[in-house]
Amino acid sequence: MFPWVSDEAQELMRQKIGLAEMLKGGAIMDVTNADQAKVAEEAGAVAVMALERIPADIRADGGIARMSQPRMIKEIQDTVSIPVMAKCRIGHFAEGQVIEALGVDFIDESEVLTPADEHNHVWKWDFKVPFVCGCRNLGEALRRIGEGAAMIRTKGEAGSGNIVEAVRHMRMVQEGLKRIQTLRDDELMAEAKNLGAPVSLLAEIKKTGKLPVPNFAAGGVATPADAALMMQLGAETVFVGSGIFKSNDPKPRAEAIVQAVTYHDDPAKLLEISMELGEAMEGIDVASMPDEEKMASRGW
Amino acid sequence: MGGPPTQRPAQHPEKDDVTMRGETMPLPVGLLTLQGDYERHQQMLGRIGRETLAVRRPAELAQVGALVIPGGESTTLSRLIDRSGLRQPLLDFAASGKPILGTCAGVIMLSRGLVNETHPDWHGVQPLGLLDVTVERNGFGRQIDSFTEPVEVVADLARNHSCHAVYIRAPRIADVGPDAEIIARRPDGEVVGVRQGNLIGLTFHPELGDDGRFHELLG
Numbered sequence: 001m002f003p004w005v006s007d008e009a010q011e012l013m014r015q016k017i018g019l020a021e022m023l024k025g026g027a028i029m030d031v032t033n034a035d036q037a038k039v040a041e042e043a044g045a046v047a048v049m050a051l052e053r054i055p056a057d058i059r060a061d062g063g064i065a066r067m068s069q070p071r072m073i074k075e076i077q078d079t080v081s082i083p084v085m086a087k088c089r090i091g092h093f094a095e096g097q098v099i100e101a102l103g104v105d106f107i108d109e110s111e112v113l114t115p116a117d118e119h120n121h122v123w124k125w126d127f128k129v130p131f132v133c134g135c136r137n138l139g140e141a142l143r144r145i146g147e148g149a150a151m152i153r154t155k156g157e158a159g160s161g162n163i164v165e166a167v168r169h170m171r172m173v174q175e176g177l178k179r180i181q182t183l184r185d186d187e188l189m190a191e192a193k194n195l196g197a198p199v200s201l202l203a204e205i206k207k208t209g210k211l212p213v214p215n216f217a218a219g220g221v222a223t224p225a226d227a228a229l230m231m232q233l234g235a236e237t238v239f240v241g242s243g244i245f246k247s248n249d250p251k252p253r254a255e256a257i258v259q260a261v262t263y264h265d266d267p268a269k270l271l272e273i274s275m276e277l278g279e280a281m282e283g284i285d286v287a288s289m290p291d292e293e294k295m296a297s298r299g300w
Numbered sequence: 301m302g303g304p305p306t307q308r309p310a311q312h313p314e315k316d317d318v319t320m321r322g323e324t325m326p327l328p329v330g331l332l333t334l335q336g337d338y339e340r341h342q343q344m345l346g347r348i349g350r351e352t353l354a355v356r357r358p359a360e361l362a363q364v365g366a367l368v369i370p371g372g373e374s375t376t377l378s379r380l381i382d383r384s385g386l387r388q389p390l391l392d393f394a395a396s397g398k399p400i401l402g403t404c405a406g407v408i409m410l411s412r413g414l415v416n417e418t419h420p421d422w423h424g425v426q427p428l429g430l431l432d433v434t435v436e437r438n439g440f441g442r443q444i445d446s447f448t449e450p451v452e453v454v455a456d457l458a459r460n461h462s463c464h465a466v467y468i469r470a471p472r473i474a475d476v477g478p479d480a481e482i483i484a485r486r487p488d489g490e491v492v493g494v495r496q497g498n499l500i501g502l503t504f505h506p507e508l509g510d511d512g513r514f515h516e517l518l519g
Contacts, residue, residue, distance in 0.1 A: 018446070018468040019468050026335045080423070236339075258379075
């Protein structure tokens with residue numbers, strides 16, 4: 001499926017996708033310190049994303065958002081036994097190298113940080129550690145997979161507490177997948193041109209109906225129902241960023257979101273899970289947000 | 301690329317014969333779908349012609365004839381087993397003699413205990429205590445230490461094809477008690493698979509490869 005890389009890199013991809021498979025049906029939580037990481041692990045998170053400021057604060061603070069301090073990531077690694085993820089800036093492969101040297105389990109090349117390259121993303125095949133990348137539509141997803149991403153997530157609008165963009169992005173990806181399955185072989189190349197994506201990946205999707213790597217949701221998940229919505233729309237796991245530690249009740253909310261992912265198709269159970277929760281994070285209306293403030297438009 | 305393409309389950313001739321004779325269909329194989337790579341197990345079972353049923357509740361466990369505890373995070377699995385009221389039903393299921401296959405986090409859950417844990421409460425992991433082994437979680441290290449290599453399996457499973465085992469942040473079996481039988485080893489002899497009556501525990505992921513021999517043990 002990836003004739004443009006070596007056999008070794010393709011074999012390694014099996015291990016990278018393997019870890020993404022292990023995270024399915026789970027919740028991955030943003031944490032900014034060891035105490036929060038412990039809360040996340042105790043709540044049943046399948047992994048934590050170590051970052052200095054959660055997206056809601058990055059948004060509020062402004063300035064350049066970079067890779068987190070390695071010392072902080074290390075402290076979180078030493079505290080929990082679940083996989084630890086960390087973010088590097090789009091195209092900043094040296095940050096990726098530092099994070100890999102730290103032994104992080106998954107790297108998120110993330111639009112939440114300030115991009116370091118306005119044309120190129122990291123060539124993720126060069127790394128032994130797997131990468132996850134955000135996308136808004138199928139073409140973007142397939143370009144990232146072509147660069148070696150072992151997991152795709154929706155971008156959503158991080159730090160907004162508003163699920164609308166994640167829904168849009170998930171629907172766009174699913175619509176693209178369905179469309180490819182309706183195409184004749186002689187239409188695949190034109191579609192590849194439209195999407196700006198490798199034709200070999202389109203041929204694979206025509207056969208399987210699925211992305212070649214796990215497809216997770218991120219960006220704006222604040223409640224158990226948000227998590228259930230994304231799962232029912234086709235997400236296989238949910239990232240929760242600001243939604244937990246910006247709420248009034250991080251611990252029960254974290255537990256509730258873990259259960260909501262597992263029982264995403266059981267309304268009675270979702271009701272039971274949601275019943276005892278307090279206020280969710282406040283949230284931002286994305287429609288009234290100026291385009292230059294949207295993190296989702298970062299990445300190419 | 302990881303694993304097999306998605307395929308329709310192959311038609312299983314014996315099963316069709318059974319149906320035509322008007323006998324009962326074999327019970328489906330349950331997949332513990334609380335969290336983990338259950339979809340890969342489902343694909344593997346489909347390829348060897350087995351029906352599957354998702355198990356997240358005690359009532360669903362009652363409808364299956366065998367069970368897979370998939371790979372995933374044991375900290376998550378252990379908590380969800382308790383929150384969903386599945387711990388005692390799982391112990392009863394095992395005691396009734398029905399087969400259970402646990403891979404990676406699954407063998408951690410089947411084990412009688414953990415070793416080398418950094419926290420006294422084992423990060424909240426409470427194994428079911430069914431399989432006579434102790435296990436070291438993430439025994440090889442982090443994802444950067446994950447690997448793929450050939451695995452040697454015991455004679456009655458070996459047949460005549462080799463198998464590559466994928467280890468993802470895998471646990472290590474630290475100690476094998478007298479009740480457990482060794483069924484798989486690394487090339488250097490380290491034990492990576494055991495069987496104890498109806499229970500099978502593997503530290504690697506046959507479901508990520510193309511080797512259905514271990515799943516066939518589910519009957």
